[in-house]
Amino acid sequence: MRRQAPVTSTSKGDRDLVSDVDYAIERDLRSFLRDATPGIAFLGEEEGVSGTGDLQWTLDPVDGTINFVRGIPLCGISLGLLHGTRPALGVVDLPFLGARYWAAEGCGAFANGDPVKVSDTTSLDEAVVGIGDFAVGADAANKNRIRLALMARLAATVQRVRMSGSAAVDLVWLAEGKIDAAITLSNHTWDMTAGVAIAREAGAVVADISGAEYSAESTTTLAITPGLVGQMLPHLRENETA
Incomplete structure (x- = not known):
């Protein structure tokens, strides 16, 4: 996402877009995770499901594609792991904001290596x-x-x-x-x-x-x-x- 601006973007329904970068990221991660975790299924937004099982990677290769295409920095890569129907792990990288977040069930949540927690707002x-x-x-x-x-x-x-x-x-x-x-x-x-x-x-x-x-x-x-x-x-x- 940092190296390659979207060259092409095509409609995928009413007022929705997908870019060449969406496809490139999804194909790269699908290939990498197929080799690294061959027993885990994979669901990508753009090209669907491969594999079966109780564990499944879920990927939005560019969450906020329209923001990305327009040069708005509120966009990123969102990779999660489902255990059955429960989210068990997540990584969200926001490359134009210099922020990477991750968490695994029972291990806490982190932003660029530092622990994070929700606000204490009560009103x-x-x-x-x-x-x-x-x-x-x-x-x-x-x-x-x-x-x-x-x-x-x-x-x-x-x-x-x-x-x-x-x-x-x-x-x-x-x-x-x-x-x-x-x-x-x-x-x-x-x-x-x-x-x-x-x-x-x-x-x-x-x-x-x-x-x-x-x-x-x-x-x-x-x-x-x-x-x-x-x-x-x-x-x-x-x-x-x-």
């Missing part, structure tokens, strides 16, 4: 909340009606709402205490596995809209610093039923 009016991108593609209008209602509700309650355009950025910034919640009203494992593993090891509560612990089968990804969970989850459920 919504002091909270900075990251929210996932607007939907594109099938049923986008209805999905975005829900997102717009949520943003309006949050804007009236929290200190600030932010939309970075990268789920990985949101989750590692939550882990580092830069924001206090990362709300994504969807769940693609290549987007979420690494960041969820890092945020959880930094102390975040990561749940579905029901409040159940996050898994690869969740429909939403709600990652929140512990002091806000009791206030935030009812707030989000109210939006879902509005």
Whole structure:
């Protein structure tokens, strides 16, 4: 990503892009991990699944492709490991911000080698909340009606709402205490596995809209610093039923 600017970018559906760099990174990592960990399956956003088993690498080769193509530095490589449906390990590299985050279950979370932890914010009016991108593609209008209602509700309650355009950025910034919640009203494992593993090891509560612990089968990804969970989850459920 640092060495090669995207030369080509092509549409992969309504208002979504993939670049030649996405494909190059995915193919390199798929090949490397096939040799290094031959017993572990691999799921890449761009070229799908290879292998089977209870362990599976999940890769978003460029999380925030549109940011990357436009020269916006909020983008990175997100590599996670699922054990069944549970995120067990994650690495997120943000090359244009000079930051690399990683975590393994039970071992804590780190940024450039230093331990990180979530904020101790306990009041919504002091909270900075990251929210996932607007939907594109099938049923986008209805999905975005829900997102717009949520943003309006949050804007009236929290200190600030932010939309970075990268789920990985949101989750590692939550882990580092830069924001206090990362709300994504969807769940693609290549987007979420690494960041969820890092945020959880930094102390975040990561749940579905029901409040159940996050898994690869969740429909939403709600990652929140512990002091806000009791206030935030009812707030989000109210939006879902509005």
